[in-house]
Amino acid sequence: MQIKNFMIDQNLKELTEHRTVMLPxxxxxxxxxxxxxxxxxxxxxxxxxxxxxxxxxxxxxxxxxxxxxxxxxxxxxxxxxxxxxxxxxxxxxxxxxxxxxxxxxxxxxxxxxxxxxxxxxxxxxxxxxxxxxxxxxxxxxxxxxxxxxxxxxxxxxxxxxxxxxxxxxxxxxINRFQLEYDQTEMVKNHRMKQMLNWIHLHYAEKIILDDIARAGQLSRSECCRYFNRILNTTPLSYVTDYRIQKSLVLLQEADSNVTEVAYQVGFNSTSYFIDKFRKSMKMTPLTYKKGKIDDC
CATH class of the missing domain: 2.60.120.280 (Regulatory protein AraC)
Known part of the structure; x- marks a missing residue:
């Protein structure tokens, strides 16, 4: 079985049911x-x-x-x-x-x-x-x-x-590694999930850095450090990348068009969407859409 589209909820938790008929x-x-x-x-x-x-x-x-x-x-x-x-x-x-x-x-x-x-x-x-x-x-x-x-x-x-x-x-x-339980690490992981959760709920809306930082109960600078350290990107760059990811599914719908998709995923300019999409996917949204239709 090949999972081609990982279904993920607003918390980034994968929704794929990991079980056979009888076993978990x-x-x-x-x-x-x-x-x-x-x-x-x-x-x-x-x-x-x-x-x-x-x-x-x-x-x-x-x-x-x-x-x-x-x-x-x-x-x-x-x-x-x-x-x-x-x-x-x-x-x-x-x-x-x-x-x-x-x-x-x-x-x-x-x-x-x-x-x-x-x-x-x-x-x-x-x-x-x-x-x-x-x-x-x-x-x-x-x-x-x-x-x-x-x-x-x-x-x-x-x-x-x-x-x-x-x-x-x-x-x-049997590796017998020394196990550790660091409360700071637990909090850091929880805050990162909170920020990602907020982005995935609100990606179609206007988002500013303050919104993301507030979701993680962090300052703007600390929020940026989290994203840089864990994801090697900035919070707003992550938002852009996530919007492009969400656009891929919409572009495969037969009756969709590039402008509608751009606004549906949170871009307020079709030209800006096309520019960011091209840089990320090495092709335009229309080329991607035509290619997926031809594959059907």
Missing amino acids: IACYETTINKNIHGFIPLHWHDEIQFVLIAKGEAIFQINEERLAVQEGDGLFINSGCLHMAEEKNQSGCVYICLNVSPHFVLSQELYTTYVTPYIQATNLSYLYVNANEPWGKNILDAIVKINQWIQQKSPYFEIDISIQLTLIWKNLI
Whole structure:
């Protein structure tokens, strides 16, 4: 299964239901450049996520850190962490994504001791899974097996998956990293989500820096520092980029036109929208629209 359009609510929480018919998990292959945006946009979810790069190379951002993940290796992304992904060097990156409810990883009796401390730790937003490390190879091999079993639905595959999830988690925590719980980091993450939430609710309206800063209970300068540190952009540049992202879906509607779309997503000038769209997408909105219609 390829998720081409990540459905995200106003809080940036992904709306895709991460479960099979019987299990609170989802496992699917994703080709990054086939997403409607050409990349996987910023989002978060309650599920923990394991990634295996099957082809090419990807750049992931988790909270404020960016890292490259090469073919054959993988990544653990913790519950509630903001993350996004783009392919590196037009490598045609394909990855297997395994999303799991933390409560399904281990039995209820073991959850408090062996799961809760890890998903609440503020210094474990992600972990690079190296195929050359025995524990890493065990995790990556288990992801491949789970992906195959979900597709094949062989007898007792649910039990097999449960066993592999226990194996994955054991191999993750044998690293024995020192867990930390920093209240400042928790507040910072919450404020960033508040600001992004406000933008996603009001992107079609006139937005000024004061509005965004107020949503995060920050000064203007501190608001700018948050965006620069975590997203490597300015608050208002993020607003522009988000408006362009929202325009992509509207432009694919047969009866839409560029001017209407520009105003629907918050631009007060068609020419300004076209200019920003061209810089972001390397084509005009009309060219993008015609290309998508031709693909249908």
